[in-house]
Amino acid sequence: MDSSRSAQTAAIQFLRAEGEHASQIYRRLKEVYGEQCLAQCTIFWSYQRYEAGRLNIKDLPRPGQAHVVTRSDTISAVDVLIRENRRITTRDIAVELSISKGNVNHIMYKKFGYGKVCAQWGPRICQRIRRRREWVFA
Secondary structure (H helix, E strand, O other): OOOOHHHHHHHHHHHHHHOOOHHHHHHHHHHHHHHHOOOHHHHHHHHHHHHOOOOOOOOOOOOOOOOOOOOHHHHHHHHHHHHHOOOOOHHHHHHHHOOOHHHHHHHHHHHHOEEEEOOEEEEHHHHHHHHHHHHHHO
């Protein structure tokens, strides 16, 4: 049985159209989906939305931070720029590729695992080794 949220909200909409009450819908979904069932307050909230005339079962877009989308050609262009000049700044990369600094930081830290080592971009593991050496000799 598909226990996804969209399947359960579709079932809520169908059972509401059949004339079921929200508490009856909750009991029926709990019997069918068990532990994977939506919370009671979520079912009641969905029921009220469909009572008010909402027809779409998909969530509406919400305000907030957008997902970071990076294309493979952008990632490879950042990699080329770093390999050409290890002392390049994120701002220079952002200006050259016409992307945001946040996107550049996402590529650098999340995709490549790079960080600044002695003012040069390098793998983060080098930073850890350098810190350990400084700690031992200090």
